[in-house]
Amino acid sequence: MAEGGFPPGFLWGAATAAYQIEGAVDEGGRGESIWDRFSHTPGKTRDGDTGDVACDHYHRYRDDVRIMRELGLAAYRFSVAWPRIFPEGRGRPNPDGVAFYERLLDELEKAGIQPVVTLYHWDLPQALQDRGGWPHRDTAYRFADYAAWMFERLGDRVPYWITHNEPFVVSILGHVTGEHAPGLNDPAAGFRTAHHLLLSHGLAVQAFREGGRRKGRIGITLNLSPVHPASGSPEDEAAARRVDGLINRWFLDPLFRGAYPEDMVEHFGRLIPLPEASEDDMRLISQDVDFLGVNYYSRQVVRHDPGELFLQMRQIDGPGPKTEMGWEVYPAGLGEILRRLHEAYTKAPLFVTENGAAYPDTVSPDGAVHDPDRIAYLRDHLLELSRVIAGGVPVQGYFLWSLMDNFEWAHGYSKRFGILYVDYPTQRRIWKDSAYWYRRVIEANAVVE
Ligand SMILES: N#[N+]C[C@@H]1[C@@H](O)[C@H](O)[C@@H](O)[C@@H]2O[C@H]12
Numbered sequence: 001m002a003e004g005g006f007p008p009g010f011l012w013g014a015a016t017a018a019y020q021i022e023g024a025v026d027e028g029g030r031g032e033s034i035w036d037r038f039s040h041t042p043g044k045t046r047d048g049d050t051g052d053v054a055c056d057h058y059h060r061y062r063d064d065v066r067i068m069r070e071l072g073l074a075a076y077r078f079s080v081a082w083p084r085i086f087p088e089g090r091g092r093p094n095p096d097g098v099a100f101y102e103r104l105l106d107e108l109e110k111a112g113i114q115p116v117v118t119l120y121h122w123d124l125p126q127a128l129q130d131r132g133g134w135p136h137r138d139t140a141y142r143f144a145d146y147a148a149w150m151f152e153r154l155g156d157r158v159p160y161w162i163t164h165n166e167p168f169v170v171s172i173l174g175h176v177t178g179e180h181a182p183g184l185n186d187p188a189a190g191f192r193t194a195h196h197l198l199l200s201h202g203l204a205v206q207a208f209r210e211g212g213r214r215k216g217r218i219g220i221t222l223n224l225s226p227v228h229p230a231s232g233s234p235e236d237e238a239a240a241r242r243v244d245g246l247i248n249r250w251f252l253d254p255l256f257r258g259a260y261p262e263d264m265v266e267h268f269g270r271l272i273p274l275p276e277a278s279e280d281d282m283r284l285i286s287q288d289v290d291f292l293g294v295n296y297y298s299r300q301v302v303r304h305d306p307g308e309l310f311l312q313m314r315q316i317d318g319p320g321p322k323t324e325m326g327w328e329v330y331p332a333g334l335g336e337i338l339r340r341l342h343e344a345y346t347k348a349p350l351f352v353t354e355n356g357a358a359y360p361d362t363v364s365p366d367g368a369v370h371d372p373d374r375i376a377y378l379r380d381h382l383l384e385l386s387r388v389i390a391g392g393v394p395v396q397g398y399f400l401w402s403l404m405d406n407f408e409w410a411h412g413y414s415k416r417f418g419i420l421y422v423d424y425p426t427q428r429r430i431w432k433d434s435a436y437w438y439r440r441v442i443e444a445n446a447v448v449e
Contacts, residue, residue, distance in 0.1 A: 004386050004447035011114070011397030012442040013075035014068070014419070015354050017121035017165065019051045020406040022081065024058035029094040031087025033123035034133070035409075038181030049412025055404055056427050061104050067420065067429060068403065069111040072442040076113050077353060077399045078104070079121035079165065082146055089125030090142050093149060105157050116160040116353075116399070118221065119147050119204065122170060122181065122409075129182055134193035135175065144203035151211050159216045162293055162353065163204045166223040167197040167251055176310075179410050187272045187310070195275040198254050202284030209287075220255065221293030221353045224248050224341075226333045227300040230316050235304035239313040242267060243302050246311065256345040258286035271310070291396070292346055293353030296334045296381075298327035323377070324358035324415055331380040335388045342393040349396045355381055356401035358408070358415040361432060369421045369432040378434065382447045400438060404429060 019035045039050035084097030108115050128139050173180040175190035201220050208218045227244040229236035245264035253261045305314035318328035357377040361369050389395050405418035419435040440448045
């Protein structure tokens with residue numbers, strides 16, 4: 001392959017998530033989610049923003065799929081809102097909720113776009129939270145029931161299933177730092193959540209396999225970052241290993257080695273009561289997957305900080321340029337992570353299920369949205385990805401985050417990650433320069449200027 005080129009059949013896509021784009025939170029029989037409750041709790045999101053309307057994708061999905069076709073997408077990664085299918089998280093399915101996703105699949109099929117369905121992208125039914133949520137083991141079994149029902153109903157129409165999106169974020173930001181729903185500050189609950197998310201993934205994979213005739217593929221998506229020490233000192237290097245042990249290895253090791261990383265079990269076991277990880281659980285968790293999804297945004301740079309209770313570390317800024325999220329632009333980290341996965345964890349196919357950047361996009365007087373920084377970010381990461389694939393790592397697809405500006409969780413609508421600018425008062429979608437650029441990349445199956 002030429003520099004910047006991609007193999008024939010490489011899957012070019014874009015990604016979104018239900019709570020971030022759908023809106024219509026009280027329509028179609030949808031039940032309340034923990035993000036409805038969290039975003040409506042004063043002080044939890046910037047400017048009190050909620051996903052009540054978001055990008056109104058629930059009503060505008062046909063137009064959005066038309067734009068996806070015009071972009072030339074081969075695939076579209078979206079999530080199903082569990083509370084639309086099971087408003088109480090369990091029991092009787094909601095036919096109107098299922099019907100929405102069947103209509104969306106119809107539009108994607110007509111457009112020749114492959115659906116990549118994430119079963120859980122953070123919007124737990126509130127009714128299950130009221131019964132204990134992810135810290136409660138029973139929730140893992142409710143997820144498996146939901147997943148099995150989805151496989152039975154839509155399994156013939158969905159080629160790629162992703163059980164979970166970023167279990168690290170659900171566990172730590174949702175249950176330890178409290179920045180995300182359900183907003184807990186309880187490390188023990190955070191680690192129970194991590195275990196139950198992984199267990200629920202294993203139960204879902206088992207249900208998928210037991211369903212027999214499945215023609216699709218199933219995997220999980222992890223947020224992974226290289227963690228570099230701020231200096232070569234033993235203390236900083238040890239701090240980096242601890243952070244790597246939480247962000248990366250706490251999830252990779254169970255999934256691909258069948259056990260939690262010993263150094264981190266010892267480290268955290270001194271601080272908090274860790275959940276029991278039975279042999280049966282670990283066997284379920286470490287079943288083979290058909291692919292691994294990787295969400296990559298940036299690296300971490302850390303130094304030793306004895307005063308920090310959890311990991312005795314402090315994150316510091318890398319020297320590179322920063323995105324609107326304050327994240328360092330570090331394309332080499334994508335290659336570092338993907339090569340590490342292939343060499344040390346799995347020979348399964350990999351997909352970059354999210355990569356992108358937020359910038360302070362505005363509509364120019366000429367009506368265009370000029371976003372050269374985003375184009376540069378995407379170009380540099382795709383050049384790195386092309387080199388990784390040329391080196392033999394089986395990355396089979398790339399999903400740009402995001403198709404459109406959307407509800408950026410606790411940041412509300414203040415951060416724009418889309419290649420489509422969303423004018424929220426009118427819900428107009430405006431192609432940013434990066435959308436035109438991405439269309440040319442897809443057409444060329446290669447990085448373009
Ligand atoms: N922040 N940020 C952008 C993006 C977020 O919008 C997605 O929902 C997550 O899967 C992941 O965190 C990445």
